Amino acid sequence: MQITPAARLGLLPPYLFAELDRLKKEVQQRGIDVISLGIGDPDLPTPAHIIARLQAAASDPVNHRYPDYEGLERFRAAAAGWYRRRFAVRLDPAREVCALLGSKEGIANFPTAVVDPGDIVLIPDPGYPVYYSGCVFNGGEPYFMRLGKHNAFLPDLGAIPAEVAHRAKLMWINYPNNPTAATAERAFLKDAVDFCLKHDIILAHDFAYSEIAFDGYRAPSVLEIDGARECAVEFHSLSKTYSMTGWRVGFVVGNAAAVAALGKVKTNIDSGVFQAVQEAAIAALEGGEDKLHEYCAIYQQRRDLMVDALRSLGLECARPRATFYIWAEVPRGHTSGSFTERVLKETGVVVTPGSGFGKGGEGFVRFALTVANERLKEAVERIKALRF
Numbered sequence: 508m509q510i511t512p513a514a515r516l517g518l519l520p521p522y523l524f525a526e527l528d529r530l531k532k533e534v535q536q537r538g539i540d541v542i543s544l545g546i547g548d549p550d551l552p553t554p555a556h557i558i559a560r561l562q563a564a565a566s567d568p569v570n571h572r573y574p575d576y577e578g579l580e581r582f583r584a585a586a587a588g589w590y591r592r593r594f595a596v597r598l599d600p601a602r603e604v605c606a607l608l609g610s611k612e613g614i615a616n617f618p619t620a621v622v623d624p625g626d627i628v629l630i631p632d633p634g635y636p637v638y639y640s641g642c643v644f645n646g647g648e649p650y651f652m653r654l655g656k657h658n659a660f661l662p663d664l665g666a667i668p669a670e671v672a673h674r675a676k677l678m679w680i681n682y683p684n685n686p687t688a689a690t691a692e693r694a695f696l697k698d699a700v701d702f703c704l705k706h707d708i709i710l711a712h713d714f715a716y717s718e719i720a721f722d723g724y725r726a727p728s729v730l731e732i733d734g735a736r737e738c739a740v741e742f743h744s745l746s747k748t749y750s751m752t753g754w755r756v757g758f759v760v761g762n763a764a765a766v767a768a769l770g771k772v773k774t775n776i777d778s779g780v781f782q783a784v785q786e787a788a789i790a791a792l793e794g795g796e797d798k799l800h801e802y803c804a805i806y807q808q809r810r811d812l813m814v815d816a817l818r819s820l821g822l823e824c825a826r827p828r829a830t831f832y833i834w835a836e837v838p839r840g841h842t843s844g845s846f847t848e849r850v851l852k853e854t855g856v857v858v859t860p861g862s863g864f865g866k867g868g869e870g871f872v873r874f875a876l877t878v879a880n881e882r883l884k885e886a887v888e889r890i891k892a893l894r895f
């Protein structure tokens with residue numbers, strides 16, 4: 508028999524990286540040593556005290572059984588404690604915190620909890636692709652909020668038509684931002700909260716890069732804003748902060764009804780985070796910031812290396828205050844795709860075309876600073892030799 512995938516899979520955009528993958532293989536076959544600045548996955552290892560806690564917890568049979576769906580009480584208390592220390596925000600661990608199998612899981616499942624067919628979901632463009640797939644898998648109707656240089660990569664809330672705001676159920680924002688590396692001030696978060704309260708929209712803030720920041724910058728939490736608890740949730744990840752992408756642990760905090768709705772979906776889909784991983788996450792959240800500062804200093808050095816190199820070539824890019832990405836404009840006469848292709852063919856360096864994050868990313872490319880310093884320096888040297 509012939510297997511036909513469900514129609515919803517046809518709603519996904521074509522896989523833009525297929526051609527890039529093919530090209531990468533071709534370049535490798537020519538004997539060129541490929542350096543990938545394509546994927547935002549830290550090369551720096553998970554700190555040792557976190558690994559040690561996992562090792563100890565993994566051998567305790569107490570942790571071998573099904574975990575509680577919403578996460579260990581102590582895990583949720585650790586998340587709440589971290590929010591109190593970091594943002595002076597007080598959360599009820601029982602009602603306002605839920606553990607996630609990585610924040611991507613929560614982001615993907617959240618629309619199942621709150622979006623009905625025909626509801627509009629406000630999605631940044633360019634943006635993390637999961638906002639879109641979560642929306643259309645649940646029959647939601649995406650409305651794209653363009654992020655560009657003209658608006659400092661912040662959605663122009665005033666430009667959202669009244670009838671769209673009226674039908675919208677959910678708005679995604681993400682600062683510090685992937686892929687643009689833009690940051691938002693508290694004033695923008697306040698505007699977003701006010702807009703969502705006015706129009707009965709649930710505000711979901713993807714806060715994956717909250718701690719990857721430079722030059723003394725401290726990203727604000729949406730929950731610092733008055734009224735946020737009435738409409739907002741924040742998705743938090745340990746992946747980038749503690750170099751734990753492979754561990755699959757994160758958490759959602761904020762509006763208790765929204766957290767409970769997501770929790771209900773999850774009880775029907777997964778069975779919680781391995782308790783030993785939760786123990787390790789507690790060690791991470793309570794383990795101080797020394798390692799984080801060390802890692803941010805490394806990313807900051809890499810940022811300066813890459814920004815200086817790109818500017819010396821005449822490519823325009825900001826020097827971001829957060830995230831480990833550089834979002835650069837492609838030279839005149841190039842598209843995201845043609846520039847990515849040229850860089851790969853001539854230097855063996857893989858970068859991500861901005862168009863892979865939505866139409867609004869056209870004209871840009873994203874460099875991920877997640878390779879060892881020596882490799883990054885090598886990539887920078889090769890890129891510097893390009894002429895446009």
Ligand SMILES: *Cc1c(COP(=O)(O)O)cnc(C)c1O
Pocket residue numbers: 547608609610611612614635681685713715743744745746752756757
């Ligand atoms: C990495 C990333 C995530 C997901 O991280 P998890 O590993 O699933 O916690 C979510 N949002 C953005 C914007 C990201 O870049």
